[in-house]
Amino acid sequence: MLSIMLLSPPLASKWTPRIKRIILDEIHCIGQQEGGAVWEQIILLAPCPIIGLSATVGEPETFNDWLASVSRAHGYKHTFIQYKHRYSHLRKFFYRLDGLESLLPFQGHESYRPTSRMRFLHPLSTLAFGPRALPEDLSLEPADTLSLYNAMSRHKGLSSNLVKLDPVLFFSSVKGFLRQKDILRYETGLKNLLMDLPPSYLNEVIHNLGDKDILQGANDKEPSRKSFETGLLPLVADLQARGELPAILFNFDRAGCEDVAGLLLRGLLKAETAWKSSSPEWQRKCQQWQKWQDSSKARIREENRAKKSKRKPDPDDVEPPAATEAPAWESTFDPDAPLDNFSFAGHYSAEDLDEAIDGVWSEYWKSKPVLLAALRRGIAVHHSGLGKGYRSLVENLFRRGYIRVMISTGTLALGINAPTRTSVFCGDSPFLTALMFRQCAGRAGRRGYDLLGNVVFYGLTLDRVQRLVLSKLPSLGGTFPLTPTLTLRLFNLLDGSNSAKVAVNAIESLMKLPQVSFGSQTGQNQLLHHLRFNIEYLRRTHLLDRDGKPINLYAVSAHLYVGDRDIYLLLQFLTTTVQYTEPSNFALPILLRGGILHRICAGPLPKYHFILLMCHFFGRRYLASAAANTQNVKRLQDLVVRFPSMIVLPPLRVDARKVLEEHDKEILGIFTEYTKAYTSQYCSELGPDDMLPLSGMKYIGTPSTDGFRTHLEHHIRPVSVRSSFVATSGHFDEFQSVEELVRSARSGLHLNEHAIPSMTRFTAAHGSTIGSEHALNAYLLDFFTHGQVSALEKANGIRRGDVWYFLQDFMLTLMVIKSSLEQLLTDASVGSDKTVPSEDAVPSDYFVADPAETDELSDDGADAEAFKRPPGTSAKDWRMYEVVRDATAEFNKKFRDMWA
Numbered sequence: 018m019l020s021i022m023l024l025s026p027p028l029a030s031k032w033t034p035r036i037k038r039i040i041l042d043e044i045h046c047i048g049q050q051e052g053g054a055v056w057e058q059i060i061l062l063a064p065c066p067i068i069g070l071s072a073t074v075g076e077p078e079t080f081n082d083w084l085a086s087v088s089r090a091h092g093y094k095h096t097f098i099q100y101k102h103r104y105s106h107l108r109k110f111f112y113r114l115d116g117l118e119s120l121l122p123f124q125g126h127e128s129y130r131p132t133s134r135m136r137f138l139h140p141l142s143t144l145a146f147g148p149r150a151l152p153e154d155l156s157l158e159p160a161d162t163l164s165l166y167n168a169m170s171r172h173k174g175l176s177s178n179l180v181k182l183d184p185v186l187f188f189s190s191v192k193g194f195l196r197q198k199d200i201l202r203y204e205t206g207l208k209n210l211l212m213d214l215p216p217s218y219l220n221e222v223i224h225n226l227g228d229k230d231i232l233q234g235a236n237d238k239e240p241s242r243k244s245f246e247t248g249l250l251p252l253v254a255d256l257q258a259r260g261e262l263p264a265i266l267f268n269f270d271r272a273g274c275e276d277v278a279g280l281l282l283r284g285l286l287k288a289e290t291a292w293k294s295s296s297p298e299w300q301r302k303c304q305q306w307q308k309w310q311d312s313s314k315a316r317i318r319e320e321n322r323a324k325k326s327k328r329k330p331d332p333d334d335v336e337p338p339a340a341t342e343a344p345a346w347e348s349t350f351d352p353d354a355p356l357d358n359f360s361f362a363g364h365y366s367a368e369d370l371d372e373a374i375d376g377v378w379s380e381y382w383k384s385k386p387v388l389l390a391a392l393r394r395g396i397a398v399h400h401s402g403l404g405k406g407y408r409s410l411v412e413n414l415f416r417r418g419y420i421r422v423m424i425s426t427g428t429l430a431l432g433i434n435a436p437t438r439t440s441v442f443c444g445d446s447p448f449l450t451a452l453m454f455r456q457c458a459g460r461a462g463r464r465g466y467d468l469l470g471n472v473v474f475y476g477l478t479l480d481r482v483q484r485l486v487l488s489k490l491p492s493l494g495g496t497f498p499l500t501p502t503l504t505l506r507l508f509n510l511l512d513g514s515n516s517a518k519v520a521v522n523a524i525e526s527l528m529k530l531p532q533v534s535f536g537s538q539t540g541q542n543q544l545l546h547h548l549r550f551n552i553e554y555l556r557r558t559h560l561l562d563r564d565g566k567p568i569n570l571y572a573v574s575a576h577l578y579v580g581d582r583d584i585y586l587l588l589q590f591l592t593t594t595v596q597y598t599e600p601s602n603f604a605l606p607i608l609l610r611g612g613i614l615h616r617i618c619a620g621p622l623p624k625y626h627f628i629l630l631m632c633h634f635f636g637r638r639y640l641a642s643a644a645a646n647t648q649n650v651k652r653l654q655d656l657v658v659r660f661p662s663m664i665v666l667p668p669l670r671v672d673a674r675k676v677l678e679e680h681d682k683e684i685l686g687i688f689t690e691y692t693k694a695y696t697s698q699y700c701s702e703l704g705p706d707d708m709l710p711l712s713g714m715k716y717i718g719t720p721s722t723d724g725f726r727t728h729l730e731h732h733i734r735p736v737s738v739r740s741s742f743v744a745t746s747g748h749f750d751e752f753q754s755v756e757e758l759v760r761s762a763r764s765g766l767h768l769n770e771h772a773i774p775s776m777t778r779f780t781a782a783h784g785s786t787i788g789s790e791h792a793l794n795a796y797l798l799d800f801f802t803h804g805q806v807s808a809l810e811k812a813n814g815i816r817r818g819d820v821w822y823f824l825q826d827f828m829l830t831l832m833v834i835k836s837s838l839e840q841l842l843t844d845a846s847v848g849s850d851k852t853v854p855s856e857d858a859v860p861s862d863y864f865v866a867d868p869a870e871t872d873e874l875s876d877d878g879a880d881a882e883a884f885k886r887p888p889g890t891s892a893k894d895w896r897m898y899e900v901v902r903d904a905t906a907e908f909n910k911k912f913r914d915m916w917a
Contacts, residue, residue, distance in 0.1 A: 020055045023062050024506045026513025029520045036065045043431045044069035045452070048493035058503065060084070061530075062523045066093045072103075073455045075490030090526040102201060105462035105470055106158035109138040111231055111482060112475045114240040117247045123254060123288045125358035131258035132251060133230075135473065141165060141211070142227040143483040144219075151208065152489045154455075158469070159200050165207050168225035172218055182206050237479055245444065245476045249277060250284035252475055253422055256439055257361060261471050263421040264439035265429055267457045269446035271400045271818025274424045275387065277443060278398045281422065282391045289359040306350050355394045362395030365419035373414065377406040392420070399425040402821050430456040436463035439471040445481055451488035499527075499544060500772045502599050504551040505560060512566045543695060547772070550691035554774070557683065558603075600774035601634040604677065605834070607776075611676035618897045624904040626670075628801045631834075633669050633779055636827040638794040640665065640814070660812035661803040666793035669779060677776040684775055685755055692738045692758065693750065696766060709742055738762060797827050801904075804911035821915070828912050831905040838898050842887050 019039070022028055039059065047056035060067060066088070074080055081097045088095035113134045123129065140155055157165065163184065170179055181187065182203070191199055211222065240248075256262050268274050293299050355362070374382070374389070382389045388398060388407065397411035397420045408428075414420045415435055424443070429435050430453060440461040442449065462470020474482045510520045528545065555561045608614060608630070617626045657664055708715050738750050743761040752758040755775040759768040781791075796813040800806075809815045815823065884902075886895050 020058045020062075023059065023064070023523075024510050026510050026520075029510060029514035029517040033064050033517075034519045036063075038065055038068060039063050040068045040070070042070045045071040045074045045493060046431070048491075054500075060087055061527050063091070064519045064523065066091075072459060073452055073490055074493065075452075076492040080493050086530060087526075090529045091522075092526075101153070102197075103156060103459075104464045105468055106156065107458055107462055107470045107472050108158065109140065109486065110135045110471060110473045111138045111228075111479070112136075112248070112252055112473055113230070114244045114248050114476065117244055117251075120247075120251060122291075123250050123284060125288060125292060125356075126254070126257060127358050129254050129258055131255045134248075134251070135255055135259075136228045136231050138228070138231070138474070138482070138486075139164060139226045140486060142223060143486045145223045145227055145232075145483075150487065151212065152487060154490070155487070157204050157207075159195075162200065162204050162207055164226065165211070165222075168222050169207075169211070171225060172221055178210055182210065231479065239445070239478055240476055246280050248475070249280050249443075252441070252473070253281060253361065256441075256473075257421075261439045262361065263363075263415065263418070263423070263437050264441055264473075265435065265437045265457075265460055266422065266424045266441045266443040266475075267426070267430070267449075268424060268443045269426050269448040269453075270444075270816065271402045271426060271822075272816065273444065273818070274398045274400055274426060275818075277424045278391045278396050279387050281396055282387060282394065285355075285359045285394055289356055292356075292359070302350075303352055306352065360394040361421045362393070363418040363421050365414070365417065370419070373410055377404070377410055395420050396422045397424070399423055399429055400818070401426070401428050402818060427453055427457070429460065435460060436466045437461055437470075438467050439473060441473040441475055442477060442485075444476040445478075449485070451485070451490055454485045454488065455490065499547060499551065500599055501551045501554055501774050502602065504548065505555055508555075508561060508565050509567060543766075546691055546695040549694075550688060553687050553691070554684065557687070600776065603774045604634050604776055604779060605631075607680050608673055608676055611672075613670075613673045613676060615893055615897055616672065618900040619893070623900040624907065625798075625801075627900055627904050628908065629667060629798055630670070630673065631827075631831065632666055632795065632797045633793070635830045636797050636823060638796065638815075638823075640792045640794050656812045660808045661805065662799040662808045662812040663795050663802075664799070664812055666795040666798060674780050677780050681754070681776050681780065684773065685752060685758070688755060688773055689738070689750070689752060689758060692762070692766065692768070696738055696763070736763075738766065796823070800824060800911065801908050804914065806915055824912050824915070828905075828909060831901075831908060835901050835905045838901055839884050842890050842894065842898060 023033060025033075041056065041059065044056070047053050047060070067084075069084065077097075077099060085095040085097070113136060120132070139161060140157060141151075141161075144151075166179070166182060166184065184203070187203055187206070188195060188199060211219065214222065253262075253264070253266075256264050266277060268277055354367075370393070374392070385403075385407070388403075391397065392411070392414075397415065399408055399411060411420055411423070412435060415423055423429065423435070423437070427448065437460050440458050442454070442457065458470075458472045461472060462468070474485075477485075507520075507524055511524070514520050528548075530544070552561065552565070556563070561567065605614075614627070614630070617623055617630065620626065653664060656662070736750050738758070739748055740761050740763045748761065752761075754777055755773050756770060756777060759770040762768050794813055794815075796809050796815050799813060800809060806817075806820055809820050810817050
């Protein structure tokens, strides 16, 4: 949202100059594949100094050098502050899942005795399972340093080297209590000695540090699903008994999070039911309460009779009124309420809890009864597929201490104030990377709450735990931010704000950068040439005039065929709004200009074919390459028979492919000329082309006056863009695609394929039958056809936790297209003379980083009644709008029926 506001022309003259500081917490998100470019845009266009915060930046010095260059270009002072040590230590544990059959059933917290399955994991003991290298951020708490010293002192060959590291001698000069900086000095000395040990000595020390129960157990294999489910309740009960709650259980699958909550809930309910059925005291209490309930009518009659017979108070009566009788315990007793003995909830009044629950949309609880029942027992789930109201509620209750067991994906790893005492990694996942591990583990032991945090590994193999603990933070990777979309928005910012000072300064500083992106080697000269390419492309697509201003398309409408002015407006509108789907934001308007959408709307089954077209550009997901195997082909064919899904997306229509291929030829010509111009102008700066394209090795030839070589040199076709090594195979400066140009460019020429709006990914031949390689998943088209979520999961292979997220993302895209058409038809009405609509008119829902921020989507039926056909709208254009409107409404209805 901040990026959109910084590029908003109406805000550039009033609001943007008033910004004094921008604080970017978790600034390492700039390296993410999705959304990282937005962080770069904010840093590059910021009108004020930026304060960047992060605890997980790999190679921070390199990243800082780029930030410093950006600050200097803006004229701001830059300071780098680095703390290499965490305030609160993290103690790590491994939870054993072998031999669970010997566990006694859970019978309540009062009688529960903690097990010995949570085994302490010394950080350096993980060296026994893999490479002997320590990451810089691997720290030891004071007890770990002492145990390391004791393990090293047991080896007789190290006694002479350990004299200086004897704690009594090492800290003899310290007066008073030891401070953290004293322990850090001692830790450094021990680590240096440890890493210098011979392998045989090191193996013995590591063996002394390891837990024999962990090493001897069957912990090198991934636990079975049954073991994983059986151990969940004992795990949380152990944490409760040890006083280590609250805890966040991280599971990186949305459906998995809800499954974990359901398993815990069912375990508590089963134990509670068994206790109630076997407890004479509970049964006696329930019988007494039932008798009290049965006598309620008689009690009410007695109270009414007493009120009638009560005389009026005498003013001369000096006797004090009788004390009001305290209400009976039966009046507040609820036999169905969770018992504290079978709940993990903290202290919170029942009235306040009911009020908070009532604040969430009531229909939401009907669709999520397990979440409501778990919430009443102090268990909650948090992931981006849940409603905003529910997530806000559980975040608040977690901070207040009522919820003490939170099961979450990575949504609580960043930026949310959710301090916890224990972080549990509940199962393995491809999303559990070195960066994510540190982010999630860092939620435990937050400063000001606990002096020590706990990290528990549950359901992971020892080898995986070792790789996580000893992993190093990856260096951040950036993107090339100066895309045609951003270029168009910058011109729109200049023109719409009348060249406001803040806009001019932002663009000038961008052009002065020695390196536009910290992840790219593109220098200033090449950046300016790439800007030239973007401008040329936007000029040829009639989005900019020769002065760099958005074209007043009404003035040139006489040179276009009927309806073309609307198409160009839509092109300009989408390229400044649906920017995070580039190059799809250019593909759709190009097809509109080619008359493809009008042709679809005039043919049979227009809604179906419109959605099919959209599926080729938005929400694209490929079927796994293994789907082409003979065995899997048979299985897919069986799924097609059993389910209503077609699974494989039909191919892009021929006329649409031809239009996009013509566009690609034009793009390739522009980009080739740009690279030739750059290489000819800066040939000396590029240097000799002597680096092999794949290995990066330099090959320096020896000069020779051989006659044959001289003859070849006189007859060779010169190349300036293509790598000399590739040219030896008969390839010169003629290219068939942008991908080929980028892949085979000479050394020193840093090209970014993703910064070029090529349509190759859409025009490439995708398999359209079962068994084809690179086939697109038809899950969006299938949902539009049958609306069955179970079919998407079982036939299309979409994970249940991802279905809602993917469908809503596509739904929001359809809404943007429909809303833009309404705006454009209004502006194109007879007698209007408006410029291109600004991005402020775009539905804000689209720009929400997390689509689940919007609990309810707008009712398209109401919009259809509200929007009337503007005067002067052609029948062809209105038909196109009707198809888009009706297709969006139909998709939205099936989507709402799914989650309502």
